[in-house]
Amino acid sequence: MTTTSTQPAIEAQVAPFPTGTTTLPLAKAITLAMRQALAEDPKVLVMGEDVGRLGGVFRVTDGLQAEFGEDRVVDTPLAESGIVGTAIGLAMRGYRSVLEIQFDGFIFPAFDQITTQLAKMRYRTSGRVSLPIVIRVPYGGGIGAVEHHSESPEALFAHTAGLRVVSPSNPADAYRMLREAIASPDPVLFLEPKGRYWDKGPVEVAPLALPAAGAPTAYDAIGHETLDRAVVVRPGTDLTLVAYGPSVHVALAAAAAAAEEGRSLEVVDLRTISPIDFPTVVESARRTGRCVVVHEAPVFHGAGAEVAARVTEECFFSLEAPVLRVGGFHTPYPVAKIEHDYLPGLDRVLDAVDRSLAF
């Protein structure tokens, strides 16, 4: 509520909202979803470190403060627990915050607020208090970053009841999933594959849902079409590759390479890690008889273990091979010069595919 007089004035350059289908990088699809939400509901806030004047270190919030002001697009103090904790209080007063945690490795100062407070408040109050808060986190590796800037902490949050954990793999899903996440009455951890921020793709832009004066925003109308729903992004018959976020790109590349050798791989993009759309995964695995799960996070106690266990449980008599997992090792994220030996790249995925098919 204070103006920062030490900073130069900036002028809003407000472009009209795009309509129909437009081509956007993944990062800008996210920007568009936030911009629409800010325009649709005066209770929506965007908060985080450097999200205002600077537009975020990845420029994902670029232009939002100029358009919506300092009280709605808030440069917060550099304190992650404070960001999440104050958003909880704001939600209790009716505000709907979209938070940015600057990097995956910086989320842990907020771990208590997220897992103990945010996740459990609805339960602790017998459903009286809803906390519709989205926490956006650029995550994952492959960008040559220094330590703590390339991590994949999703399993730590997916293990906590009360949170929804999602990760888009492409611009269209990033846009649609963020709109649905903001509309969700539950807290959502929205993990953005930072290595794919500048991948371009078609985005189908929803018309701005501006309610009549005084009416509440029609969040129900935004629906629940992409959240909680896995999708087959490449059909195949020989083996099911399950991936999400940045690993979908790798899985698709592996399927394309395998096709050259006459192998037909199906790729399932989970999109949501909590909950997991098991019916879609199980239907695919039953059909192909083989399943390999790919994610950047360490395999040990990772989301892939949950998929493997469930597929084994439900597809036991259909499986031709054990479910295999490809992912990070049980080490801290390594230095940038060897990160591609740590990450599940094309070759390691194809190696697992070979092992499964040879079984």
Place this chain on the structure above:
Amino acid sequence: MTDDATDSTGPTGDAVPMVQLLTPTGERTTDPRWEPYRERAAHLDHGHVRDLWRDMVLVRAFDDEATSLQRQGQLGLWAQCLGQEAAQVGSGRALAPQDYVFPSYREHGVAHTRGVDLAQILRLFRGVDHGGWDGEAHRFHNYTLVIGSHTLHATGYAMGVQRDGVVGTGDPTVDTAVVAYFGDGATAQGDVNEALVFAAVNQAPLVLFCQNNQFAISEPNERQFRVPVARRGEGFGVPGVRVDGNDVLASYAVTQEALERARSGGGPSLVEAFTFRMGAHTTSDDPTRYRTRELEQQWRERDPIARIEAMLRREGGWDDAWAAQVVEEAADLGARVRETVRSMPAPAPASMFDHVYATPHAAVEDDRAFFAEYESGFADGGAR
């Protein structure tokens, strides 16, 4: 600690002025520094003061009853507020209906001032509910057991109040303040310090009310800080004051000042109510391992309820017949609490799956379905 002086000493030996309007023996203080607070409490006539005495007596009776219920196995745990009634009732009675409170877990006296049915507090401690009351209706949030984390929620709520334009309008029925209650141990938590940062930067309408009861379970103040709590705010740009937390009039006046600052747009304040937990931390605690009998005796002599009685007797405002009625009322409250708690049923086991999410989550629904099927296997009266 000094017995009757208005200044008290922090762990490092720094003298901190301590607002006091009544001495432990019920005499009005005359220190000219506290004249502004004296004025704030001036409208409290003997009738009002008797009401405060009644509040404290009822809260203590409830607290005693809860302790007994725990001893009888009716509660899993109890956290007494014994000795802290003046800090809680004094500050609670300074609140306006629209103000919002974020308590820690020992604020039974504040709960009473917010109209919470005290028996319902015991739902949490009996293990039948994580809360027990409608926070929005009483403008009194759930108890928070993870120390200090709710101070950030209070700060955020205050930032929302600001955005709603209900600060600094000049209308006393509209302007709204938020209060976070916490203890001396909480001041060591990062969240409390982040709350000070966020509240200061945003000039949020917040009162950070610290009841310094001198022990964080077993650890005395000198294990938590080197600078007295009342001065903690200085570096954050948050004004602070220490008040005698066993003086209900001073607690009222100091809180009222901080609330008015918040409601008028003057930003956050930090209040340190210097008091003493006369009981144990909880019913699982053994204070004889970390406190001397001498110290406990010193503080028994500063009992906040006795102080008010002494003042009323001294000034001719005491009424034996009325006091006997209140004591009877307190006994009735204890009986009603006892009856209510004993008849609080355990929730249905399947209710554990409710309210995890607002919209269905497949993992919860799978578990719910499994549990229902598992339970149905015992429907014919088989042993479970």
